[in-house]
Amino acid sequence: MYYTVGEIAKEIGLSPHTLRFYSKEGLLPFVDRSESGVRMFKDSDFEWLFLIECLKKTGMPIKDIKAFIDLGMQGDGTIGQRLELFRRQKQRVEEQIAELQAQLDVIKYKCWYYETAKSAGTCAVHETIAEEEIPQEIRYIREKSRRMHRLDGTNGPSRAIKIPKASEPSGAAGC
Amino acid sequence: MYYTVGEIAKEIGLSPHTLRFYSKEGLLPFVDRSESGVRMFKDSDFEWLFLIECLKKTGMPIKDIKAFIDLGMQGDGTIGQRLELFRRQKQRVEEQIAELQAQLDVIKYKCWYYETAKSAGTCAVHETIAEEEIPQEIRYIREKSRRMHRLDGTNGPSRAIKIPKASEPSGAAGC
DNA sequence: TCCTGGCTTAGAGTTCACTCTCAGGTTCAA
């Protein structure tokens, strides 16, 4: 049971162009070819394709994916190296998730910030808002974020800059 | 208290080049300038910068970040739009995290796969491994992954392809 | 037999987000 590049493309949600590009980059050495050079994908190739997708979606560059494919092509002798590769990738993905979680916190804070500002009609509420009015989760996020972004001002500007001449304060609007 | 582009760059971990590039792209309309045109960052600009970083780290393209900055510059009238923007971004980040979690599962499965193959000396163990030998978590991941990747074969190849001529089976090695 | 549509390769073009080079201006410290 063989599939052409177009059929596979539809199946896994990539364009035939992209699949040929991967092929050119050496990511698909496992696909068979017909006499006339047409790529013939077989069912067992899907496993490779899903693995490629997985590594791609977790931010691995194509040349690193190729390195993995090449290890796979060499057979059982490279199992240890492949294990190491996936362990490193596991670590990286966990870091990515942690980073996104941290940014999600910032975004949640801003959602609350704008919700509050919206019902007050102005961002200025946040200058006078009482600590008790802030939801627990938001208070926690805000504290954590402040600890991270603390600028102690001990390393102030090393160069004096002339005071701007009658420039209206451009950054008057809060974010 | 003003900072030059180089000082800010050091503080937030970007290059002065990058900061000027952002400036050129219209991401920093809030920074003051000296008489001679030197960028003068103030403490309150950090809030904007951290927000830009947040949106960038969560995959928002520069032109969309600019759209947000522009809304911010317009003041309180755009609070509703900014709220909507952050709500959409929240949704996207949650999706990104879910996607990474799914891929992390695949990676965990492969870690187990190679660990097992390593101690057996060959990937071939996985053709004969008993269901009870598979850890609970792995079994669960594998089932979920199989449900997702199910290829029912009902939409087989639409074009006949000549059987390849004595081509050795290239994809013999499992992944 | 010819048309259609999908396949092939090589290679050029695109988009994004930087990243760097250049030529010149500004500021401070010695």
Added chain:
DNA sequence: TTGAACCTGAGAGTGAACTCTAAGCCAGGA
């Protein structure tokens, strides 16, 4: 006053990952 170390804008270059074009081949149906 002079040198170092910044700064400026314009614009070219980079690398990653596509994305598309061109010219041509091949199989099946009207």
